[in-house]
Amino acid sequence: MFSLDSLKGTNVSRLPYSLKILLENLLRHEDGVSVTRDDIEALANWDPKAEPSTEIAFTPARVILQDFTGVPAVVDLAAMRDAVVTLGGSAEAINPLSPAELVIDHSVQVDSFGTPDALVRNNEIEFKRNRERYEFLRWGQNAFDNFRVVPPNTGIVHQVNLEYLGRVVFDSETAGRRQAYPDTLVGTDSHTTMINGLGVLGWGVGGIEAEAAMLGQPITMLIPEVIGFRLKGSLREGATATDLVLTVTEMLRKKGVVGKFVEFFGDGLAHLPLADRATLGNMSPEFGSTCAIFPIDEETIRYLQLSGREPAHIELVEAYARAQGLWRTSGQPEADYSDVIELDMGDVEPSIAGPRRPQDRITLGNVRATYRKELEPLVQKRTEPAGEATVEHEGRSFDVRDGAVLIAAITSCTNTSNPAVMMGAGLLARNARKRGLRTKPWVKTSLAPGSKVVTEYLKRSGLLKDLEALGFDVVGYGCTTCIGNSGPLQPEIAQAVADNDIVGCAVLSGNRNFEGRIHPLVRMNFLASPPLVVAYAIAGTMDIDITNEPLGKDDSGADVYLRDIWPSGHNIQDAVRENIDSQMFRSSYDSVFRGDENWRLLPVPAGDIYEWSADSTYVRNPPYFEGMSRDLAPVEDISGARVLAMLGDSVTTDHISPAGSIAEDSPAGRYLVDKGVAPADFNSYGSRRGNHEVMMRGTFANIRLRNRLAAGTEGGWTRHLPDGELMSIYDAAMQYRSESTPLIIIAGKEYGSGSSRDWAAKGTNLLGVKAVLAESFERIHRSNLVGMGVLPLQFKEGQNAESLGLTGEEVFEIRGIDNAEAGEVRVVAAPAEGESIDFTARVRIDTPKEREYFRNGGILHYVLRQLAAAAS
Template sequence: MTNDSLGKDSLNTLTSLSAGGKTFHYYSLPKAAESLGDINRLPFSLKVLLENLLRNEDGVTVDQSHVDAMVQWLKDKRSDTEIQFRPARVLMQDFTGVPGVVDLAAMREAVKKAGGDPALINPLSPVDLVIDHSVMVDRFGTSSAFEENVAIEMERNQERYEFLRWGQQAFDNFRVVPPGTGICHQVNLEYLGKTVWHREQGDKTIAYPDTLVGTDSHTTMINGLGILGWGVGGIEAEAAMLGQPVSMLIPEVVGFKITGKLREGITATDLVLTVTEMLRKKGVVGKFVEFYGDGLKDMPVADRATIANMSPEYGATCGFFPVDEQTLKYLRLTGRDDQQIELVEAYAKAQGLWREPGHEPVYTATLELDMGDVEASMAGPKRPQDRVALKNMKAAFELLMETAEGSPKASDGPDKRESQLKSEGGQTAVGVDKSYRHPCSRELTLNGQDTRLDPGAVVIAAITSCTNTSNPSVMMAAGLVARKAVAKGLKTKPWVKTSLAPGSKVVTEYLEAGGFQDDLNKLGFDLVGYGCTTCIGNSGPLPDAVEKAITDGDITVASVLSGNRNFEGRIHPLVKTNWLASPPLVVAYALAGNVRLNLAEDPLGEDQDGNPVYLKDLWPSQQEVAEAVEKVKTDMFRTEYAAVFDGDATWQAIEVPQTKVYTWSEDSTYIQHPPFFEGMGPEPDPVEDIVDANILALLGDSVTTDHISPAGSFSADSPAGKYLQERGVEPKNFNSYGSRRGNHEVMMRGTFANVRIRNEMLDGVEGGFTKFVPTGEQMPVYDAAMKYQEQGTPLVVIAGKEYGTGSSRDWAAKGTRLLGVRAVVAESYERIHRSNLIGMGVMPLQFPEGTDRKSLKLTGEETISINGLSGDITPGQTLTMTVTYKDGSTASCDLKSRIDTANEAVYFVHGGILHYVVREMLKSA
């Protein structure tokens, strides 16, 4: 079925409605119910999927059996039926978008070499790419920080931006939001999202739910606006934009009932960290979460979006909020046109997609939260779901320190232990014993001031990320805390690197309208850019003296950020503990300077008269916040988004070659022609069993895509650093792994290269190293993989639970493939990375219950053979793994293929989803 043809509509559901003076046709769920029976109690998110099936029925990819399976879901509350979902559009950010466009360019090259028309490779669905991940906090604490950081960004990323400008003119249905504009999810929420989409098909205007997939995990933020969407790997997103449906099982849906109201002084961030903790404990990986209950009545979309944004952190595919009056209120506030708002209301009510008071759909399982029970919270030190009540932060950090060298142990006895723990918090802040110096502490001079860095020192305080900067209530609260702190004469501690990176220019508008930006500036929270910055690892360098003190003393320091990710090694290589917090708490910790305080009791500074100042003295009331939020006006959104695709003069001056096939430059260190399609024939080669493979890495639980493919900085002596230096790039110009994703040579060398990854083949070693088994040498993973490739030795990776947690990072799969890994064997997988592995032709396999790397006593020196691949590849099939130990003995176990759907099996057989798409397009040309 083409994008311009109507579906078969075997249930005769096509009907019409009027909105905004115009007639729209739509595929009616109530009309479908006349044939299917009562479907009104389906979860709202599944109603969206059902409409998608009705509208796209073609008798091939979608037929009556798929529709019937949706009805059966109401009885079983689950389903094993595979469906084909066609999203309305695709959203990309530049870290994942650049390699996506590189792949499209490489596919055009492959089609051209095969004698086809390169223009066959072209997005069929609308694609928006927002450049938001590239700005780094090089300059901070000064009024010129924004201009300087943007200038550095443009210089640093010139090659990438030239390439994206080329893609903008080369491909249809492809728009680029230039740098310095905002974060993709906030731009999506405030401007791109429509809630109800429409398009001309034949002589009719068809209305349908706005849906999307995005190349960033936090695409789910848009669920707060009643829009169904989630993050996929760049590989899967490319296939979706090229007309391939997203293959998925009809998901289980967990209902989360929200009642009550937040207490005085509690923020939306506290709520979301509580929800995240609850859902992680519940277990919702691979499931939809849908929020319901009367607590939604007064919950603004900004709060809903904050909760939905964190879906990857609680493990769900999405966190959906149905359409209601709050949806319309937000659409009006953000300047959507009246006709669109009328369509949203009319369509949602006609389709049964409007949330009615007291309506409770059928769910697979439920849980409930009274918002009155939420308390002030943070999360850390390295997982977003590890919530810590604010009053317990001091104790939580002390617990971490107990295992550090020089810290008191439990065996010391309670009295000695308590006294040492108290004094160990020694730092130049009020309420702590200043005379005690921890063995790790180091003296340093900053801005001419002598001071001391102690364990728990907050060296980064960042108001950053789409999660919270899209929410006026917490941003205004941060402004109010800053205003009160300035009035009392408080100052940020000298060792704290402060930054403010909102997700859109609208935030700057309303902070300035409230007069809060001046107060934030006085505490060092000057605007540093519009982008992810610290949350994605673009925190930039710490002052030299701070970095030296941390390194010399091996000090365990902290960052506090208003983001959604705090995985090991992500925020800054030297910062071992990272804490997620609301924007006002970020300001508070910048003033306190250390996380080893109980802010419920300990002062965070002194006023002009030397009197202690407590958090309660600075914290705004709900009334104060509400009055400040009233300053957010519709005109701000209309002004800032009027020319959202234009960019500044520097962006507009970038020269763009007017070609349909990209001209690759061998000298580029940012954009290189990837080798994925080299030697690709018209038909795929047969899949073969894996025989006598070596283990490249033996990994534990919760290995994230950040561990597998880091996005942040890298050192001069790393394989990636050496590669760039060989090509004349100085270390100061390395930029980050994330910004180099258009160059497979850099990314291969960065695979499994996180500074905090632990390969169990090595004893107590952190970082991207492995053992080259034939010689027993320890070496970088990349170097070992290349040696194995020279020998023709296949490779596997062995891992524990939750392999691939975190960002939808396609290079975690691409790099794995290019290193020569044919299969990953783990105890369980996170959804997106499992899909990405298949999309790159790497087999994800799962240990049976009760079997793992430990029960098999694996050391990494064994060889692995996997039988059953050479036959038909089918979803969920059982394969056999044989382990041969050093002494020649063997052990065997069954493994479950985590190819879950028939489409995934086809993609794997073709060597990856992109290979399949190219072959299919050549056949149909």
């Protein structure tokens, strides 16, 4: 192993755990080029109070992918094989150099629910919809080295990573030498950070960055600030890990940790089970941090034993962690941190978050007041009174009103990986069932575990029957509602909601509740623990104070309150202890790569070069490398640019590149209809990310997008300038392209927050956008823009579009780019009449390596030229 103690003249012991992992990585990859002795010394002598300024090259041990981001990644690799051959190289040059594992979890939708056969029916529909994509992935599995696929109907990528794929410490042989080193990774999903709970350093990156990492390119980054999060005490009776993570999310969003590492420490860790740590790690993107990591300790070892890892490997993990100073013990000296924030876990209260952002935490007693406050402006926008309707469904008549819980979903690896909250949901369901309570008929209920282990322990405990009795049947092993794959509402309910402008709600145990994400007809989304999901499904409305009002009446007519059915911590702990063992994990993962019969019977295309089909609407050869030459042209200034969209704060990657349903009258829908695809077979944007024609038409097509250039509209609309004609953003972009007009986007704070969706950058590029000018960027999206050759520019502190008087109707010049060497550029915005607006903006190309990527037109172009040059 590369011993950290070998660094003489430094005090490595004071470094945070996460930086020790990075330091070992640099030591092991020192080559005098990508990693130099100066880099190692800079990290070893890290000044916690200094502004990040030193670039380092981090080489992850592996890459993990999910299918929505993984399919386009494999499409890109296949296209790169074509391109490298054209440039004179060998197709075999495009191969993952380190393990790459793809888990298919993003495609299953909740079409069927509330019935014993829902799982089988949804699985059948999934394969019917996604057959072409899955055949392509099976080709990739055979065509590429070091690439494995976990088939559908297995689990959610981050939970499978936590329970099975995560190594904690690698043990491999290199050049005849056996080496032990920390498990590190990057993933094509922002919630890759869930593995941080196991002491594994990793985070989400865009697909293009992950592809480069698979091909041996290091991840370049500035040595980050590390925020220490001191945990004290333990959770009070009635508080859950979900309440804890929502509290931490609120605290860290207020603190501001974008681009920083967060590291948990303190004696409170002794009272925090690993599943709770994984829940906290999972929501690092919601904090805004790059990662949210825990050290290795006795609890890590206990979890590895529980989850069925090999005893010899567990011994290696402990021995390595102790030898490298990576082992946590209570009372040990604290590391040096850039800053420290503290929480006594005994202060955490039962909470939910919503209705639109994960950081907007609401204590349980304030939910009704918050709901009513959020409802008021929506009611005021109505042109005629509405907000309620009588619905006839399956022989029953009932009223659906504003605030109705239309979707109640126990979903997402964030919480289904946590036995305590899952057992808590089951016990609450049992207690409710005993009192004769039922969920309301307008609520679409679902249970989508992140792994089959969950189903096994719910079955063993008998609690699955109680959940099923309330409509929470297992609908699939995948992300489902958490990513917007909630499926259709019952037709009568959907019609009533649409016709009467009813403000419906969703309650889910997920990690994101952005506007328009969960379902197009659902206006408010609330994040809650699994037990509270069940409770709100029984209540059927958010217009209730469930801390003081009854959820319903029992068979004798007596009121039943939440406190009457909430399980005690003691009962939950007993259920966990008595019903979960290591054999359950081993049997669930025994044939994890084999798949079911649907998977095994898929035909597998042969050959190292993929045979693209001109008729395919799922997988098409992308245009990124068309006309590419070995030689670089200098980056030119941008002149005569128009604004395609002028956006506000907190524009998410969901807004930029939606993952959900495709509207028939949208540009993407019209394209599919022209290709002979029936609307019922559109599937989702996420499932069609292997087809750039669909995805570029879907860019900025979110139904909740608000473009100030198209005031009074909602969705993917803009005005073409200078004539002012209202049209779709895609149609406007194509018209500008025909006029040879470059485009820019103007936005507010936190542009690109949310998922690590590389199509938010790819689509931006394909629409002809040359630069994005924002008040601030979320980390991954900024990196993705650079990786696609789009220039990220940031307003100077204290400036924004409003303060400068920009309307978005100006013609823009961006001067002084200086072949991507400039730290600032001059922006001149010329209105149709009057004085030009002249200001400077900060160039957010943050590292020298990023400058190389940008000059090449993107990271994949850079890698291709490197490989082609090496071949010649």
